[in-house]
Amino acid sequence: MIPDLIAKWEPILEVSVPRWNIKRMKTKWGSCNRETGHIWFNVELAKKHPGCLEYIVVHEMTHYLERNHGERFTKLMERFMPNWRSLRDQLNEAPLAEEEWA
Numbered sequence: 001m002i003p004d005l006i007a008k009w010e011p012i013l014e015v016s017v018p019r020w021n022i023k024r025m026k027t028k029w030g031s032c033n034r035e036t037g038h039i040w041f042n043v044e045l046a047k048k049h050p051g052c053l054e055y056i057v058v059h060e061m062t063h064y065l066e067r068n069h070g071e072r073f074t075k076l077m078e079r080f081m082p083n084w085r086s087l088r089d090q091l092n093e094a095p096l097a098e099e100e101w102a
């Protein structure tokens with residue numbers, strides 16, 4: 001699932017994901033290390049709607065293009081995934097926070 005999503009979005013965002021893993025996280029759905037490009041996905045995402053998983057994949061990959069969650073980040077998300085807000089809201093119904101840059 002995640003490898004397919006990464007392969008789908010790499011050419012769209014014109015980035016490549018050098019390394020990713022799944023782990024248990026208490027407060028984040030995903031995180032991305034700016035220096036190494038290493039992305040972590042929360043194991044709990046497996047229980048969520050596939051669209052929510054795709055949102056986190058795109059969100060973390062968009063951090064390759066923009067580090068912060070500012071206006072530029074929002075514009076990129078609007079372009080790549082116009083329905084990202086509803087996917088985010090679905091995730092936020094759960095107790096975990098969205099994510100944080102590592």
Ligand SMILES: [Zn+2]
Pocket residue numbers: 059060063069099100101
């Ligand atoms: Zn983020």
